[in-house]
Amino acid sequence: MNALYEVERSPIAKSTTASYQTFGLGKQFLKDIDIDAEKQIQQCAIVDLTNLSRVGFRGQDAADYLISYGFQLPEQPNQALLQEDGCWVARLSFTEYCVLGSLHDFGERVSQLEQGWTMDERANYLLPRQDSHAWIQLTGQHVALVMAKLCGIDLQQQAFTVGQIAQTSVARINAIVINVSDAQTQKFNLLCDRAAALYLWDVLIDAMDEFDGRVAGIEAIL
Incomplete structure (x- = not known):
């Protein structure tokens, strides 16, 4: 099974110049490229978790x-x-x-x-x-505002609490949105069809721009 992890590639890797590195038993995740990654995670960031089981x-x-x-x-x-x-x-x-x-x-x-x-x-x-779904995590204090640009459901804290799931349309594709926020920051897990992952990744990056959102690796959320 470890050999399978070593050859697994996230479709999102095609959209970023940042390098992926091995964590755990051969699983590849984006490296952090921002020296203030932890601060970025709390403000507005996007993380590729597609290779997480x-x-x-x-x-x-x-x-x-x-x-x-x-x-x-x-x-x-x-x-x-x-x-x-x-x-x-x-x-x-x-x-x-x-x-x-x-x-x-x-x-x-x-x-x-x-x-x-x-x-x-x-x-x-x-x-x-x-193999069927990609996994993207959107983090930071602006997550609901970012999602408001792409989704018709109210995902603000008072309406969409920790542990709630919205099976909805995000940027015109079907997605599962899960509020997995913790005491440190707000976090949404987004699951979408793997074939649409690159499209959704790019759309989210565009939507984050006004909030100074950045791509982040997993080190800051470990």
């Missing part, structure tokens, strides 16, 4: 499968729950879940979760999200 499950037994692996689940659809190790479990419908890996272990727990799945008599179907 994620996986989906759907079916009547999907919840029991995740619970058996020690995950806590949101009570309702369109909610996400932070796990103790930094993973997020997003509930997209009554029987569909998406598990987002943690930077604490560079997604290894989620990789193992996917590898542990087997087809059996249970109604629990694997949804491989690594």
Whole structure:
């Protein structure tokens, strides 16, 4: 499996001159190119997390499968729950879940979760999200204002709280927006079709310009 990580490439790499470097077991992420990266993350930044592990499950037994692996689940659809190790479990419908890996272990727990799945008599179907979806994180105090340019849903703090999910259109493409803010800064995870990742990345950079938004590597959010 490690060899797979070594050859994995984010489609967003085509849009930036910044270099990617290896973290964890061979996974490639953008390096920080700004000496004030931590400050930039708190102000307005965009981070490519496409190579961080994620996986989906759907079916009547999907919840029991995740619970058996020690995950806590949101009570309702369109909610996400932070796990103790930094993973997020997003509930997209009554029987569909998406598990987002943690930077604490560079997604290894989620990789193992996917590898542990087997087809059996249970109604629990694997949804491989690594190849189908790209993962972009938008951070900083201006995230809601940036998104207001591209999305018709109100994503301000009072309307879109931590753990909420919006399955909506962003810049005219389907996207899943998850509020994963913490005590340090506001953060939105955006999942979109991998084929549209480069387009959405460039659109977000353009939308961030008036807020002095910058591309950032992962060091400042580790």
